[in-house]
Amino acid sequence: MNDSKHKEQEQTTSELYGSLFTAYDQKRFDESVELFNMRHTRWGIPLEWFHGKTCLDAGCGGGRFVVALAKLGAERVEGVDISEEAITAAQERIKERGLEHRAHVRVGSVLDVPFPDQSFEYVVCSGVVHHTPDPKKGFNELVRVLKPGGKFFFSVYGKGGLVWMINDIGRLIAKVIPFKIMEGLWKVIGIPPNKRYNYLDNMYVPYCYRYTEKEIRTWLEDAGFENIRRVKFERYDYETLKSHFFHGEGWLQFYADKKANS
Numbered sequence: 598m599n600d601s602k603h604k605e606q607e608q609t610t611s612e613l614y615g616s617l618f619t620a621y622d623q624k625r626f627d628e629s630v631e632l633f634n635m636r637h638t639r640w641g642i643p644l645e646w647f648h649g650k651t652c653l654d655a656g657c658g659g660g661r662f663v664v665a666l667a668k669l670g671a672e673r674v675e676g677v678d679i680s681e682e683a684i685t686a687a688q689e690r691i692k693e694r695g696l697e698h699r700a701h702v703r704v705g706s707v708l709d710v711p712f713p714d715q716s717f718e719y720v721v722c723s724g725v726v727h728h729t730p731d732p733k734k735g736f737n738e739l740v741r742v743l744k745p746g747g748k749f750f751f752s753v754y755g756k757g758g759l760v761w762m763i764n765d766i767g768r769l770i771a772k773v774i775p776f777k778i779m780e781g782l783w784k785v786i787g788i789p790p791n792k793r794y795n796y797l798d799n800m801y802v803p804y805c806y807r808y809t810e811k812e813i814r815t816w817l818e819d820a821g822f823e824n825i826r827r828v829k830f831e832r833y834d835y836e837t838l839k840s841h842f843f844h845g846e847g848w849l850q851f852y853a854d855k856k857a858n859s
């Protein structure tokens with residue numbers, strides 16, 4: 598695929614997420630911020646760790662993790678996303694919560710992260726690189742801006758399972774029903790924004806790569822990470838045959854530390 602086609606696809610991705618994220622009301626946004634704390638507590642990652650840290654959220658969307666990190670007392674939080682609309686929404690949410698002194702967001706790509714090498718002690722990139730034309734390049738960019746000894750939270754889609762098969766039928770339907778019409782229909786029948794976001798994005802987003810756990814572990818090992826740990830997503834149990842049948846490899850979420858000497 599040539600560069601202008603990629604640019605067109607990025608524009609589609611950017612508009613899609615802009616539309617999905619700006620639909621969140623304050624209550625739902627605050628719930629999504631709170632999820633960060635709940636999940637980290639469940640995973641045994643102390644929330645105090647974030648205090649005083651420099652953090653990047655690459656592909657920050659509407660800014661839920663940026664706000665969560667700033668509220669946890671991170672010294673500086675930067676967010677980047679290719680969607681101008683999502684960034685405008687994130688900026689408003691930061692301002693409304695009085696966090697502008699420590700949280701900043703801007704339009705930018707994970708494929709060319711607009712910060713110097715080793716800028717951050719914490720980098721999160723959740724559900725983003727698989728929606729780009731070159732996920733591995735995005736991963737390498739994240740590694741580049743993370744300081745040695747820094748902490749990395751990285752999530753991508755796992756391969757396989759019935760849910761993806763159904764989704765891929767949805768992707769065929771998406772070729773004939775434009776996003777705006779489908780989104781309008783879902784609104785009319787009362788499907789809330791978080792549910793629309795969970796399903797419609799994967800039907801309409803141009804790039805939707807999926808991986809095995811082994812592939813992502815290899816990326817992390819080869820890039821010089823240690824303490825590589827898959828953290829579980831509450832919606833799947835990962836252990837049973839039934840869960841594999843429905844969700845395949847599941848949601849691949851990892852915490853890992855960049856080796857101090859890397």
Ligand SMILES: C[S@@+](CC[C@H](N)C(=O)[O-])C[C@H]1O[C@@H](n2cnc3c(N)ncnc32)[C@H](O)[C@@H]1O
Pocket residue numbers: 610611614615655656657658659660661662677678679680683705706707708722723724725728729798
């Ligand atoms: C599934 S959403 C996840 C958002 C956020 N990480 C969260 O968990 O709420 C994917 C996000 O990636 C962004 N995105 C897609 N391609 C990108 C790129 N090349 N650079 C930066 N952001 C990108 C989209 O605009 C969207 O906001």
